[in-house]
Amino acid sequence: MTTPFLTRRSLLAAGAGLSVAFMGRAASADEVQAGHKMIVVVCRGGLDGLSVSPPIGDADYAGLRRGIAIPPDAALRLDGTFSLHPSLAAIHAMAGQGEARIVPAMASPDRARSHFEAQDVLETGAAGVYATDSGWMNRALGAMGDRKVPALSVGATSPLILRGPVQTGAWSPGRASEKSPRLPGLLMDLYADDPLLGPAFAQGLETEAMARTALVGMAKGPPAGYAGGGLPGLQRQGQASAKRIGQTIAGFMTQPNGPQLVALSAEGFDTHANQGAAQGQLANRLLYLDSLAEGLRDGLGAEWSKTVVVFATEFGRTARINGTGGTDHGTGSTAILLGGGLKSGGIVGDWPTLRENALYEGRDTRPTVDSRALFKGLLRDHMGVDRKALDTTVFPDSADAPPILGLV
Secondary structure, three states: OOOHHHHHHHHHHHHHOOOEEOOOOOOOOOOOHHHOEEEEEEEOOOOOHHHHOOOOOOOOHHHHHHHHOOOOOOOEEOOOOOEEOOOOHHHHHHHHOOOEEEEEEEEOOOOOOOHHHHHHHHHHOOOOOOOOOOOHHHHHHHHOHHHOOOEEEEOOOOOHHHOOOOOOEEEOOOOOOOOOOOHHHHHHHHOOOOOOHHHHHHHHHHHHHHHHHHHHOOOOOOOOOOOOOOOHHHOOOOHHHHHHHHHHHHHHHOOOOOOOEEEEEEOOOOOOOOOOOOOOHHHHHHHHHHHHHHHHHHHHHHHHHHEEEEEEEOOOEEOOOOOOOOOOEOOOEEEEEEOOOOOOOOOOOOOOOOOHHHOEOOOEOOOOEEHHHHHHHHHHHHHOOOHHHHHHHHOOOOOOOOOOOOOO
């Protein structure tokens, strides 16, 4: 559904030529958990949890995975059962400091294996497909009432998770501003007295300045040549670019009136063929996620202690390797939690094992954690969202998925 905000943002992008349109006022530090921040990265395509956090200690892992199993001597050990993929060295170092945990068997409540349907359920927070046209993160902003928490989407298109009636900002890495530097100011003068467009232009200009400040903090600025949705580094740039994007997002978040909630997409995890093991197609993609995480941590500095980052995907992949050296659409997958305020601990949720009789429908990792329960716990403990609103509005009819508390 088209909202007035989307119309204003489109007008700002097309008419004013701004690379950023930022909406909403920042809350004071004592209004939203003393300036706590939350970042959600949607890993699109179906991220293979059994490669992200290979259960090396599970007796059935190597036999199911065969040629794409992560060798024990290459895996980055977490405990007696789980390791991390060797591409996730920075995240592994965070785990060693108590700043990273895994949720190895998570899924949304709907068991769809269609990308479109599964992403819809993950991002809307509904119990079923196409039940609502707004994202749970946008509704969480609404549930914070008069606190007016600023939020930002990163990428050429705003992810569904952040779409809705509450105004949010948008930044697309590398998108050039209008050639005429006077045009935004002229449009601001033109619409200064308009009750609808005047504030929108003012906020857009404010965040254009915020973007420039964030980018000045980076020696080389944003990656060049980006034209597309999601995380550009994932398919077009190297690790250094992904790290710079993370640092630039952090630059937004550490400014006065900067966003406290951020959502972005990372593409390219649909590994049906030639997936690879310690090296290869998936390994390269995980390197970019690792670099993004490292950039966020480094850029946030002292604010890292107030930040939670979640990497989540629409579904996992089959436990068995397929005939083309890859994996097919599955169910349970791994979510990654990062942050300086994270409480130390082991895995989040139960591990169902990979025994034949434990696999979901005889083929997938059986989910033991409802994604809504994870997000609800973080929103309650970290962002101070009311429990009733979480059960009824943010995640409709979700009282049967109680929040996982005590992670932060």
